[in-house]
Amino acid sequence: MLFSKIFKGELKQVILVREDLNMPKGKLAVQVAHASVDAVLKSGKKIVNLWKSQGMKKVCLKVDDLKALQEYMDKGKVQGITTSTITDAGKTVFSGPTITCGAIGPEFSEKIDLVTSELKTL
Secondary structure (H helix, E strand, O other): OHHHHHOOOOEEEEEEEEHHHOOOHHHHHHHHHHHHHHHHHHOOHHHHHHHHHOOOOEEEEEEOOHHHHHHHHHHHHHOOOOEEEEEEOOOOOOOOOEEEEEEEEEEEHHHHHHHHOOOOEO
8 A cells, every 4th residue: 555655653543522512421432432433434454454453542632613623524534534524413412413523544643643733632
């Protein structure tokens, strides 16, 4: 693969969570899990296997709101990184469908950092 010749080392996945929603801990945990799993299911087998062999590093980062989430997800797509945006159905915590979070990767950390390095951990 071309990216393995350019980027080397550790792989990770980042999950971006909207802070403006103030989700309860349980809802937040489930939304993050949805994002992680969906992005992995969209990813290539080789990168997933390499990521698994390294321990499947995941980092949750916070974004201010929907606009910021969409901007970072778009930046990830431009870099050619697998992304997944999650929309909650709105049956429990929210009154209607609500975009809650998104995952970027798994991918080489260097490549993800080009997109998300200025964000703070959740």
